[in-house]
Amino acid sequence: MSNNLSRRKFLKVVAGSGIAGFGVMVTGCKGESPGGKGWIPDQYQGKGDFPVALKGRVSIAADNPSIERDDEKCILCGQCIEACEKVMGVYGNYPLPLKKEVACVNCGQCSMWCPSGAITEKRNIKDVLAAIEDSSKHVVVQTAPATKVSLGEEFGMEPGSIVGEKIVGALKAAGFDAVFDTCFSADLTIMEEAAEFIHRLTKAQDEIPHLTSCCPGWVKYCEYFYPELMHNLSTCKSPQSMLGAVVKSYYAQKKGINPEDIVSVSIMPCTAKKFEAARPEMEVDGHQDTDFVLTTRELAVLLKYKKVDLTKVEDAQYDSALGESSGAGRIFGASGGVTEAAVRTAYFMATGSNPPDALLEWKPVRGMTAVKEATADIPGVGSVSIAVCSGLKNARDLLDGIKASGHSKWQFIEFMACPGGCIGGGGQPKADASLIADAKLKRIDAIYREDVNAPKRCSHDNAEIKAIYKDFFEKPLSEKAEKYLHTSYTNRHDRLFD
Numbered sequence: 001m002s003n004n005l006s007r008r009k010f011l012k013v014v015a016g017s018g019i020a021g022f023g024v025m026v027t028g029c030k031g032e033s034p035g036g037k038g039w040i041p042d043q044y045q046g047k048g049d050f051p052v053a054l055k056g057r058v059s060i061a062a063d064n065p066s067i068e069r070d071d072e073k074c075i076l077c078g079q080c081i082e083a084c085e086k087v088m089g090v091y092g093n094y095p096l097p098l099k100k101e102v103a104c105v106n107c108g109q110c111s112m113w114c115p116s117g118a119i120t121e122k123r124n125i126k127d128v129l130a131a132i133e134d135s136s137k138h139v140v141v142q143t144a145p146a147t148k149v150s151l152g153e154e155f156g157m158e159p160g161s162i163v164g165e166k167i168v169g170a171l172k173a174a175g176f177d178a179v180f181d182t183c184f185s186a187d188l189t190i191m192e193e194a195a196e197f198i199h200r201l202t203k204a205q206d207e208i209p210h211l212t213s214c215c216p217g218w219v220k221y222c223e224y225f226y227p228e229l230m231h232n233l234s235t236c237k238s239p240q241s242m243l244g245a246v247v248k249s250y251y252a253q254k255k256g257i258n259p260e261d262i263v264s265v266s267i268m269p270c271t272a273k274k275f276e277a278a279r280p281e282m283e284v285d286g287h288q289d290t291d292f293v294l295t296t297r298e299l300a301v302l303l304k305y306k307k308v309d310l311t312k313v314e315d316a317q318y319d320s321a322l323g324e325s326s327g328a329g330r331i332f333g334a335s336g337g338v339t340e341a342a343v344r345t346a347y348f349m350a351t352g353s354n355p356p357d358a359l360l361e362w363k364p365v366r367g368m369t370a371v372k373e374a375t376a377d378i379p380g381v382g383s384v385s386i387a388v389c390s391g392l393k394n395a396r397d398l399l400d401g402i403k404a405s406g407h408s409k410w411q412f413i414e415f416m417a418c419p420g421g422c423i424g425g426g427g428q429p430k431a432d433a434s435l436i437a438d439a440k441l442k443r444i445d446a447i448y449r450e451d452v453n454a455p456k457r458c459s460h461d462n463a464e465i466k467a468i469y470k471d472f473f474e475k476p477l478s479e480k481a482e483k484y485l486h487t488s489y490t491n492r493h494d495r496l497f498d
Helices: 007-017 079-087 125-133 145-149 151-155 164-174 182-203 216-225 227-232 239-255 272-278 296-305 327-333 337-351 392-405 436-453 463-473 479-485
Strands: 067-069 119-121 138-143 178-181 262-268 292-295 371-378 382-390 412-416
Touching: 079 392, 125 138, 125 262, 125 292, 125 296, 138 164, 138 182, 138 239, 145 151, 145 164, 145 182, 145 296, 145 327, 145 436, 151 296, 164 178, 164 296, 178 182, 182 239, 182 327, 182 337, 182 463, 182 479, 216 227, 216 272, 216 392, 216 412, 239 262, 239 272, 239 463, 239 479, 262 272, 262 296, 272 292, 292 296, 327 337, 327 436, 337 371, 337 382, 337 412, 382 392, 392 412, 463 479
Parallel strands: 138 178, 138 262, 262 292, 382 412
Antiparallel strands: 067 119, 371 382
């Protein structure tokens, strides 16, 4: 430990002296609730004309796989508490003292609003570099849809710049053996989830409302606080884990590679994906689906270390077998995207026809509003009521309302932990607080432009999706699909509550 006076100790001294005017660091979050325009703590907007009031900080366990804190940088401003309580609905919603573990859904929103940079993702850059340099390993990487509209910001580009093909070129220049598109596995997720939803609607009504499961922060939140709803969670793995499972089975088989020799890396906008990758539930045949997760910010560090300039690299295409994607797979990164994609394919599965234009531009489920509602008329199924929720504090309010009424008016509910969805994930590029809401909107706009410009708009039209079912899975919800693409969850309620 350095003998120098740390920022944290300095602030303690300042607090004890009663000096005023330190408010830009310590005020609370007031005004508009998380959602609508994107959450921005009031501390960044006020005049700072109030007395010092050091607020403390959230607990972060040493073995947390997603985030960590440098105590020397912590200034006890309490912004991590603000994010955890007012945006994520975790802090303050469990009894003290702690029972079996530190409550954390691994979302990383605390890192986004930590003004001193004390809280960061737990980095896996060295692990990935070591794998790339190991000639005995076949290192593959996948890129999530939200990363393709945000990584450019780390290289001075405008928010919302679409850089998917540049990312592929950059990753190949950095030494990865194959580059796959998580949008492909988003299409795969939709095939399974749409089939599962129709099955529940027609044959398993006790599992309605159908709750999405592709957001690991939300899944863990449900395990902690709403274990009675775990049977409503979709059993589908997330796109990250589906692609990881496919890489070490279908892809390994096609390429004649021993799965033991494959290192599967994912580039995600989300710190909770690190927790998901380590879950024992995300394993098949003794192989973990995903070996390492890098956030968008970590990828920027890796590329700069490798001296790969995203603005100058040659564009390249995703590798075949797991590289094609539809517009539906590309909109997963925005709140409402999973719902819109699922309804497109559910309509096809029920009718044999692609959905009408209104469901290809489904405005009611788009945007930054915290909770959105819509109705879809699907011939042969009926009128389906849908809710889309982002920000876990909003999820708490919605679910508590359902519990109080004893009934859900919705049959399908999409949950995303972070406000706005993955475009606002805890591993995304940081921006000046006055600009972050605008950056989120530009990322969302770019995602929907990707959809509109895609040659295929629906997951079931993806040629590589058709091929993988023909050659490997046979059909959605088949025995083989259940083995590789579906999972179960863990009741964590007693880890926080008696």
